[in-house]
Amino acid sequence: MAATEPIVEMSDISIEFPGVKALQHVDFRLFPGEVHTLMGENGAGKSTLIKALTGVYKIDGGSIRVAGAPRSFSGTADAQSAGISTVYQEVNLCDNLTIGENVMLGHEVRGHFGINWAKTHSAAHDALVGLGLGHLDTKQPLSSISLALQQLVAISRAMVTKSKVLILDEPTSSLDANEVEGLFAVMRRLRDQGVAILFVSHFLDQVYAISDRLTVLRNGEFVGEYRTSELDRSQLISKMIGKDFGALAALGSNRGRTVDADEPAFYSATDLGRKGSIDPVDIQVHRGEVVGLAGLLGSGRTELGRLMYGADRPDTGEVTIGGTTVEVHSPTAGLAKKIAFSTENRRDEGIIGDLTVRENLIVAVQARRGWARPLSRREQNELCEKYLVSLNVRPADPELPIKNLSGGNQQKVLLGRWLATQPELIILDEPTRGIDIGAKAEIQEAIATLAEEGMSVVFISSELEEVVRLSERIVVLKDHRKIGEIVNGPEITAETIVDLIATEGTTP
Numbered sequence: 001m002a003a004t005e006p007i008v009e010m011s012d013i014s015i016e017f018p019g020v021k022a023l024q025h026v027d028f029r030l031f032p033g034e035v036h037t038l039m040g041e042n043g044a045g046k047s048t049l050i051k052a053l054t055g056v057y058k059i060d061g062g063s064i065r066v067a068g069a070p071r072s073f074s075g076t077a078d079a080q081s082a083g084i085s086t087v088y089q090e091v092n093l094c095d096n097l098t099i100g101e102n103v104m105l106g107h108e109v110r111g112h113f114g115i116n117w118a119k120t121h122s123a124a125h126d127a128l129v130g131l132g133l134g135h136l137d138t139k140q141p142l143s144s145i146s147l148a149l150q151q152l153v154a155i156s157r158a159m160v161t162k163s164k165v166l167i168l169d170e171p172t173s174s175l176d177a178n179e180v181e182g183l184f185a186v187m188r189r190l191r192d193q194g195v196a197i198l199f200v201s202h203f204l205d206q207v208y209a210i211s212d213r214l215t216v217l218r219n220g221e222f223v224g225e226y227r228t229s230e231l232d233r234s235q236l237i238s239k240m241i242g243k244d245f246g247a248l249a250a251l252g253s254n255r256g257r258t259v260d261a262d263e264p265a266f267y268s269a270t271d272l273g274r275k276g277s278i279d280p281v282d283i284q285v286h287r288g289e290v291v292g293l294a295g296l297l298g299s300g301r302t303e304l305g306r307l308m309y310g311a312d313r314p315d316t317g318e319v320t321i322g323g324t325t326v327e328v329h330s331p332t333a334g335l336a337k338k339i340a341f342s343t344e345n346r347r348d349e350g351i352i353g354d355l356t357v358r359e360n361l362i363v364a365v366q367a368r369r370g371w372a373r374p375l376s377r378r379e380q381n382e383l384c385e386k387y388l389v390s391l392n393v394r395p396a397d398p399e400l401p402i403k404n405l406s407g408g409n410q411q412k413v414l415l416g417r418w419l420a421t422q423p424e425l426i427i428l429d430e431p432t433r434g435i436d437i438g439a440k441a442e443i444q445e446a447i448a449t450l451a452e453e454g455m456s457v458v459f460i461s462s463e464l465e466e467v468v469r470l471s472e473r474i475v476v477l478k479d480h481r482k483i484g485e486i487v488n489g490p491e492i493t494a495e496t497i498v499d500l501i502a503t504e505g506t507t508p
Contacts, residue, residue, distance in 0.1 A: 007032045007067055007164055007196045008053065008084075014061035015048055020395050022048040025062070026222045028215055030165060035187060035197045037207045037228070040217035041240055041438025043394045043406050046200060049217070050167060053198075054086050055079040067164065085158035086167040091150045093142055093157075100124035100138025103156045127156045131186050148179035152186055159190070166190060167198045172206055184210050204233055204437070218242055219394070241438040264323055266456050267339075267425050269308065272317030278303040279481035280316050285425060290447065290457040292471030294464055294497050300480035301460045302344060305427045308458065309341035310334035321425075335368045340418035344430035344460070350414050351402050358384050358398035361413055365420045387416030392442055408439025415446065425456040432466065444470060464494035476500050 008030040015023040023045045030036050038046045051057040053064065055073030064071045066082045073079050093102045100121040101108075109119035124138045133152055142150060151171055158166055168187070172180045187197055187210060201207055207214065208228060216223040216239045223239050231239075265284035273280035278300040285291045293301040306312040310328040319328055321337050328334050334341065343349040352360055362380050369375065375383075384398040391412040393405075402410055411431060418426055428447065432440040447470055451457050461467050467474055474486040476497055483504040486492060 005068065006030055006065075009065040010049070010053065010062065011065075012062035013049065013052060013059050013064075015052060015057055016060050020397075021220055023052070023220050026217065026220070027225075028053075028222075029225065030196045030198055031213075032164070032196050033191055033194045034212040035191055035199050035210050037199045037201065037211040037214040038217070039207070039214050039236065039240055040223075041408065043219075043409060044217040044240070044438075045220040046217060047169075048220070050086070050169065050198070050200070053079065054084060054167065080161065080163075083162070083164035084167065085161065085163040085165070086169065087151065087154045087158055087171060088169045091147065091154050093150055093154055095141075095143040097142060098139050099128075099136055099142050099145070099153055102142050102153055103127055103138065103160060105157060107160050123160075124156075127160050128153075131156055131159070132189055133186070146179070148175050148182060151175070151183060155186060155190075159195075163195065165196045165198065167200075169200045170202070171199075172201060172203060180206065202437070204236070208233070216240055237437055237441070241441055265320075266322060267308070268320045270318050272304075272307055272314055272319065274303070274307055274312055274315050277312060277480065278307065278477075281475075281482045283308070283475060283482075285456045285458060287424075287456055288451050288454045289473070290451045290459050290471045292467035292474040293458060293460045293477060294467045294474050295477035296501060297462065298480075299477040301477055302429055303480065304475075304477065305341060305429050305458060305460055308334075308425075309339050309427055311341060335364070335421060338422065338424040339427070340364070340421055340423035340425070341427045342414050342418050342429060342431060344433065346407070346410060346414065346433075351410050353401070353403035355402060356399050357388070357393070357402050357405065357413055360402045361387060361398070361417050361420060364417050368421055383416075383420050387420060388413075391416050391446060406435075406439075408435035408443075411435055411439065411443060415443065419450075423455070425458070426450065427458040427460070429460045430462065431459075432461065432463070464497050467497070468492055468494055478504055 006029040008028070010026070010028040013023050013026045026045065026049060028049060038049065040046050048057060052059050055076045055078045058074070064073070066084070071082055094105065097105070103124040104120050108115045109123055110116060121138045125134065128134055128136050128138070131152065133156065136149070142153065155166065171183060175183065191197055199211060211228045213225065213227050215225045216236070218240060263286060266287045267285040269281065269283050271280035271282065281304060283304070293304060295301050303312070307314050310330045310333050313329045319326055326337055328337055328339065352363070358380055362375055362383055365383065366375055388396040388398065393409050393412045393416070402413060405413070415431065432443050444466065447457055447459060459467065459470055468488065471488055474488060474497065475482060476484045476486065478501050484500050486496065
């Protein structure tokens with residue numbers, strides 16, 4: 001450890017909102033010359049703790065000390081005066097100004113006749129040099145450089161004030177691997193200069209690559225503080241979610257693969273296709289079976305799921321459900337045949353942000369029933385109580401606007417929406433995209449449970465490890481056509497799928 005005394009010490013911190021205990025007796029320490037990661041699933045209290053440290057929220061209990069002195073922050077300016085700066089995921093810079101003007105914004109060098117621009121740009125250049133960014137031209141427009149470089153400019157601006165503490169909130173979410181390494185180089189340089197860095201990220205690989213220590217929160221409570229090198233990933237995930245991740249990771253392998261392929265399929269499609277969307281495909285799904293759709297981006301996974309549900313009208317093919325030939329040419333027809341489809345586009349096609357959790361959860365049931373026969377409030381409350389509890393939605397308040405929930409909890413509400421229609425086949429398109437590891441594990445666990453209870457599941461994911469973990473069979477797609485089907489087993493890995501995609505169409 002670079003220092004024996006913390007630069008930041010938060011003790012017994014509690015923050016309460018109406019009906020929600022956001023933080024309960026949380027401790028947090030940050031030392032000079034370290035990168036410290038705050039870990040926890042969505043809703044664990046990470047953002048609330050950061051906002052308490054930066055003066056956005058007032059604490060209801062506990063104390064904050066910075067450099068050994070008691071502090072009471074009534075706003076962000078108080079935190080900044082204490083040497084605490086924050087760079088957010090969305091870069092808060094001015095595109096219409098130059099790089100140098102952004103670096104020195106609010107701290108321009110002034111002379112007798114106003115701002116001395118020559119000295120201001122010189123000071124900006126010195127600040128950039130200090131972070132290894134001397135190659136940037138301070139007079140170049142900010143809009144002319146990449147988002148990754150803009151992140152580094154934002155860090156330079158934060159360090160102009162000689163900050164002792166730098167908070168980086170999801171700074172890598174839009175960066176590629178090379179850009180992430182450039183950011184990490186700057187972070188290491190600052191760490192070696194004695195700056196304390198609080199790093200927030202959902203990417204475990206990055207956490208282990210850059211962090212010296214980490215603090216874990218769960219449900220607004222302090223779980224523990226650990227040296228990163230002394231806590232392996234399975235242990236970390238288990239502490240974040242409060243469950244044995246080893247058991248969750250083995251969901252697929254622990255579940256007996258008892259589906260009898262000789263039994264008639266619940267859902268069967270022959271030559272199901274749509275011109276310009278996907279070539280004709282044969283696909284079957286048995287009761288209690290999880291069928292994965294795997295392939296690279298643009299392979300036709302979503303297109304096939306939409307055809308199965310009726311969101312898009314097929315040009316070709318015959319569909320049987322429960323042994324009866326049917327037409328599924330619209331979402332209404334899909335719901336009538338007890339097929340549900342959860343879209344990959346949660347924000348634009350899934351949640352209705354200005355409606356409550358309750359209104360979002362019951363909308364599919366109401367649509368199937370017909371708007372002339374509205375659900376009673378008792379029926380709505382019963383549905384909310386059942387699915388908010390069974391899917392562990394947090395906070396479990398049906399009257400909150402759904403836009404106020406974390407991404408993982410929004411995804412759980414969407415899953416509850418479709419389960420409330422009591423489907424016999426549910427098609428889940430990227431149900432774990434963009435959510436933290438805890439919510440991801442809970443949704444995977446829910447999918448495995450649904451199959452065990454006899455529901456047919458089509459699982460679409462760009463994460464091949466997920467597909468392998470959960471699926472009995474895997475339909476592999478490439479260039480909008482089916483290229484193979486894999487029966488899962490102990491020897492099947494993500495590499496098996498990649499190899500099939502890579503070698504398909506090549507001459508042995």
